Amino acid sequence: MASGRSAGRVRLQDVADLAGVSMKTVSNVVHDYEHVSATMRDKVQAAIDELGYRPNLTARRLATGKTGMIALAIPEIDQFYFAEMARHIGEEAGRRGYRILVEQTLNDVEAERAVIRDREEGLVDGVIFQPARIDTLEIARLRPGTPLVLLGEAARPVNTDHVMIDNTRAARDGVEMLLRAGRKRIAFLATVRGDITESTHLRLLGYQEALLAAGIGLDATLVLQTDGFALEDGVDAISAAISAGVEFDAVLCRDDLFAMAAVRGLEIAGRRVPADVSVLGWDDTAVARYSTPALSSISPDKRAIAATALSLLEDRMNGYDGTGRHEIVPHSIAERATT
Amino acid sequence: MASGRSAGRVRLQDVADLAGVSMKTVSNVVHDYEHVSATMRDKVQAAIDELGYRPNLTARRLATGKTGMIALAIPEIDQFYFAEMARHIGEEAGRRGYRILVEQTLNDVEAERAVIRDREEGLVDGVIFQPARIDTLEIARLRPGTPLVLLGEAARPVNTDHVMIDNTRAARDGVEMLLRAGRKRIAFLATVRGDITESTHLRLLGYQEALLAAGIGLDATLVLQTDGFALEDGVDAISAAISAGVEFDAVLCRDDLFAMAAVRGLEIAGRRVPADVSVLGWDDTAVARYSTPALSSISPDKRAIAATALSLLEDRMNGYDGTGRHEIVPHSIAERATT
DNA sequence: ACGCTAATCTATAGCGCTGTAAATGTCAAT
C-alpha cells in the first residue's frame, strides 16, 4: 500500500539495492536465466514486486542493439488487401516476438524513398515494404542498411528479397477456369489508361497466354480500360464496353473492387451474373465474401506471404547477407456466386 | 565512392573526430541549433556526409526519455472501421511527428489487459486504445503509468480520457430520418444473443427514445437478435424475422456489415430495398459506398475522432494530469441508395 | 586597452540496461 511508485521511475539498480544483490542478478531474474538459485529468485522477485519495477525497453535496446520491431510500409492501411496483410503480418510477427510499426506511404514517391533510404537508425530491426510508386532501379540504387523484404510485384531488384504470388500463372488459372465453365469471350478489367502497373501487366500476360493456349485469338476490345482506380471508373468502363457493343460472357478483374464494379455495371445493363456473364475478382478480400452476389476471386495465400516475408526478414536480421531471394507463394481460386 | 560505410556503424563521436570538433557541436548541427557559426556548420555537415552518419534513435530516446511513438491498440486491423481509424490516426500522428505502433488485441481479454497493464516501459509515449472485452471497472483498476486515451463506447472510467460519438443521439437521428421518410415499423438489427455490448446498448436506447418521442409504441419483436457477428448471422436473423411474420419497413443496423446482411436477407425474401424496406447501416465504412445497393449509414467523423484523440493524448504526454475528459465528436448520416 | 555581455564551443556525466570477465561457492571424486 505504501509503495512510493513515483511515476514508474524504478530502475534495476533500485531493485538491486533493496534486494541487496547486484544489478546483474536482478537482470537474470527478469530474464528467467536458469542458473539462479530458488532463494535468490524469490528474494529478488519480492523486491521487484514491492517496487513495481518494469524494465525500460529503450535502455535494453540500446544495450542489445535489437529493437524487436519491424516496420510495415504500405500505401494505405485502410485498403482491404493491405489491411488483411497487416493483420497477418501482425499476427505472425507477434508469434515471433516482434511488434509492428505501420508506415503509410499514401502512394507518395517521396514517402517511399524515405522508407528505403532510412535516414535514421535503431528504430526497427527490419522493414517489410510494398512499393507502389517507386521502381526497381530506384530501390536497387537506394539500397538501405536495414534488412528489407519487398512485397508485391511492382518491383524486384535482384539484390533484394521479395515475396509474391505467380501473377501470370494465377491469371492463366483464372481464365482456364472460366473456359472450363464454358465461357467463350473473356474480358479483362482493367488497366488504368496510361498507367499500367507491373502487376497488372503480369496478369494481363497470363490472361493472354491462357487464351492463346486454348486456341482463342486475342481481341483487343476485350481488354477494358478505366480512367482511374475508383469503383465508378470500373463501372464506367463496363458500361462503355456494353454500349459500344462489345460482346463478352466473362470478366477477369484486376482486383475485387473492379469485380464489384463489373457486377454493378452488368446489373445496370440488365445482364445477369453469373448466368449471362461470369465475374472473377482478385485478392479475395473480405468484400469478396460480403458483396452481393459474393465474388469469386483469385486468392493469394496471405498467411503464407506473411510467414515467408517474416522468415526471409529474420534471416537477414540474423546476418544472412546473400543475394536476393524471390519466393513464390501459392494462390488458389475462391469460387463463390459470380462464376 | 570510397566511403567505407561499414554497416551504419558511424557514431556521433566518429563525425566529431573527423571534423575535429566536440560531439555536442555535431549534435547541434544535426538538430539545427541556431547558435552555430556558418563555417562550423559546413565543416561538420561535410564530415556527416562523408561518413554517411545517421543518428541512432534508440540512443536518442534513452537520453531524452521520449520515444516519438504512440501505440494504437485495436481488436483487428482488418475490420473496416478499425482499418479506417488506423489510417486517420496514422495520418494525424504523422502530422504531429509521431509514429504508430499497431497492437492487435484480437478480442482477447488477456491481450487487452496487457495493453492497460503495460508491463514494459519506454516503448511508446502514449497509447490509444479501443477496448472490446475489458470493462470500465477493470480499466480503472489497472490504471497504467503511460498516457492513455480510450476510443469507442464500451468503457469509460471517469479517470481516463475518452473520445466517442453520441451513440444514443446518433441512433435517434437515424430513426427520425426513417420516420420522416414515412417509415412506420422500424426494426433494429442486431444484438448478439446474450452478448449485448455497451455500444449496442446505447444505440438500442436511442432507437427506443426516438420511437417513444414519435408516439410509437415499442415492439420487442422488432429488435432482431443474431447468433454471432458474422454476415451470415445477420442474414439468418432477418430471414427468421420475415418467416416468423414480423412486419417492418425499415431496419436500423448496428454496423455496416449487418446492414449488408439485412440487404441480402431482404433480397432473398423478395423484398425490395429501399422500396419495401429501408436499410440504414452504421460506421460509414468503405463497404457502405461499395456494396450494391450503396448503403446509407450513420457516419462518425473519424477524422475528428483521430484528431481529438491525439490532442488529448498530447496533453497527457506533456504532463497534464487532471481528471478524465470525455469528448463527444460529431456524426452525420450518409444517405445513399438504401433509404 | 578593459570590462562586460552574448555567442560559440567543449568536456563529461548520465539515460537504464546487458555482456563480459572475474570472483566466489558448491559438490563429488580423488
Add this chain to the structure above:
DNA sequence: ATTGACATTTACAGCGCTATAGATTAGCGT
C-alpha cells in the same frame, strides 16, 4: 583435505546520444 568442474553471483564497462555547466572567443561601449 584437495582438486576440478560447474553453478552462482558480482563488478563495471560500454551501447550512442543529450544536457548541463563551464571554457573560450567575439563584439562593443567607454
